């Protein structure tokens with residue numbers, strides 16, 4: 001008796017809700033479609049979702065931090081509980097970040113979670129992009145989606161750099177000095193641009209802090225969120241790609257789990273997993289202990305501190321480039337910081353933006369592609385991608401060479417020369433080995449099929465053609 | 469007492485009783501295929517949800533402490549576990565409690581050729597009445613370009629865009645005293661040889677890029693300064709801008725040879741990308757990416773009290789390089 005009542009109540013609530021919404025928005029057909037939207041299942045398709053959910057955590061923890069952080073370079077003296085800093089001159093920004101860590105309850109948890117989330121955000125975008133590249137998911141009709149994603153990566157890098165810089169600890173000051181110098185180094189306009197952004201020669205006008213702050217908490221997040229919305233819209237509009245797993249998955253039909261009831265708990269489960277990992281990291285694993293770095297003063301520098309991982313490739317590039325200034329007589333045309341700090345990332349991103357176009361040119365394929373390649377199916381693409389990756393990765397490793405020196409005692413100068421050679425050798429090696437490997441995989445697959453067929457024939461069965 | 473027992477039973481039934489679903493939509497084909505119930509999975513989900521609740525409650529408790537050692541760690545642990553339990557519950561729901569269907573769906577059609585054509589037609593017909601299209605488009609282009617410029621131009625107020633003179637300004641001028649961070653003057657006699665000092669211009673902003681100096685004292689015979697700088701180092705004291713000419717970090721390391729014959733000379737090193745400068749030779753770059761030497765500040769000795777003063781401005785612009793960096797000499801702000 002009671003049970004029947006309960007069941008009836010439940011359905012009344014749902015019916016009421018559905019009617020209410022549909023009669024006011026007319027979206028019942030759309031909602032029904034959305035709930036039966038099909039998600040092909042593969043672990044690598046989750047990387048983009050991880051990035052999405054990390055962004056949610058970033059916004060949440062970030063909003064919390066803005067309630068306590070004061071973006072001001074006004075000078076003050078620390079008088080808080082942390083003894084090593086007491087009496088030190090510092091900016092209000094730095095003091096508020098230290099207070100946020102020590103005085104605000106749960107403040108340090110939020111700050112560290114925010115920082116970890118930023119690192120994971122960029123990492124998941126990069127992994128997602130690698131997946132998209134190596135499976136050829138960037139091809140028409142998803143090239144636009146790819147460009148949007150790539151642009152989000154650019155913004156995410158900038159956003160992370162700004163967040164790291166705002167705190168005004170010693171490391172962030174050094175990071176800003178380098179950023180300023182790289183902008184200065186751009187031929188013909190660099191000095192002008194740097195003065196425009198900073199408002200005055202380094203360390204810039206006081207307003208520079210408000211500029212960074214508004215960019216970090218407002219402009220860039222809004223840009224990223226907008227691109228994210230467009231990105232997701234395009235994904236849904238053209239549907240997901242899928243691997244050629246069975247005879248049912250074709251260029252015409254997508255096979256997978258519908259949003260409801262199958263996929264929703266999976267995806268929500270992923271969200272909570274991401275949140276769990278980030279908050280566990282934020283609580284248990286220290287990151288960027290700004291009170292150890294101390295406040296930034298222009299005359300101070302520190303040795304062997306590492307920036308966030310996603311800036312490592314730029315540090316590495318700045319270190320590897322020989323001290324080459326292009327000058328005409330006494331007239332400097334291109335200062336050295338330009339090569340590693342500006343030209344190198346520009347080149348990498350230009351290549352990445354050109355990927356869909358280059359792929360079309362190389363394959364002569366202009367049609368629609370809903371089925372993914374396995375990396376081995378496109379040996380040239382895979383090999384070239386591996387070469388580009390190896391190139392950036394070696395330079396990234398060079399960014400940690402001073403740490404290697406401290407930890408393993410390998411001379412810094414020797415390492416630098418090794419890296420300078422590897423920068424050329426490793427991409428080439430990656431190219432050759434990867435291509436061979438792809439071809440070998442294809443070959444062994446073909447042999448396997450022939451063997452299967454022969455065995456079947458030997459057993460007197462009809463030859464089975466397995467389509468893969 | 470009786471009423472209490474009845475309530476307890478009712479609540480128990482409500483909480484623990486399983487629902488018998490009366491098929492409300494029996495007259496229609498199912499949308500979601502049927503599946504068998506899995507009571508054990510339901511219990512598991514319940515357990516995980518209670519775990520999440522407990523961990524979340526733990527977070528609130530930990531938060532409520534005024535002083536607790538390792539509070540951050542406990543906060544992170546409890547909140548993280550709450551999320552982890554929730555995630556686990558959802559995974560069990562996904563894997564064992566909801567039906568996992570494999571649906572097929574048509575990929576959307578590549579495009580809508582008829583509609584595309586209609587759109588083209590629409591645009592064409594909408595502009596039917598214009599006869600001087602070229603001309604008007606040129607006009608529109610001019611308006612758009614000028615408007616764009618007008619909208620963009622206020623951004624130039626952000627900084628001195630065309631005027632880069634500020635980059636050449638430093639607070640150093642002839643007669644300005646060198647002081648340490650507490651404002652104490654540098655006395656020649658107090659400077660130890662081959663020790664690294666940081667100096668600032670007396671009475672000026674220490675945080676300006678043109679302010680900080682590295683000061684090192686050598687035997688005058690050890691110095692091999694470039695031509696024309698003979699008298700820039702009274703008593704063997706040399707002073708350079710402390711800001712690396714590569715990318716603006718502070719040149720904060722000093723390598724002092726401990727075994728003369730084996731080790732090369734003393735060196736100033738920037739910790740950012742390890743540009744290395746030779747202080748005895750006008751801070752010439754001997755290793756690393758920096759493209760030009762650290763600018764040197766000519767020094768003067770106040771004979772009366774032995775204090776070190778600047779004898780002028782730097783030998784070149786301070787800070788990171790830019791295009792045309794050497795086209796002007798550093799000067800004082802006007």
Ligand code: FES
Nearest residue numbers: 712714715738741
């Ligand atoms: S900033 Fe000094 S070496 Fe790069």
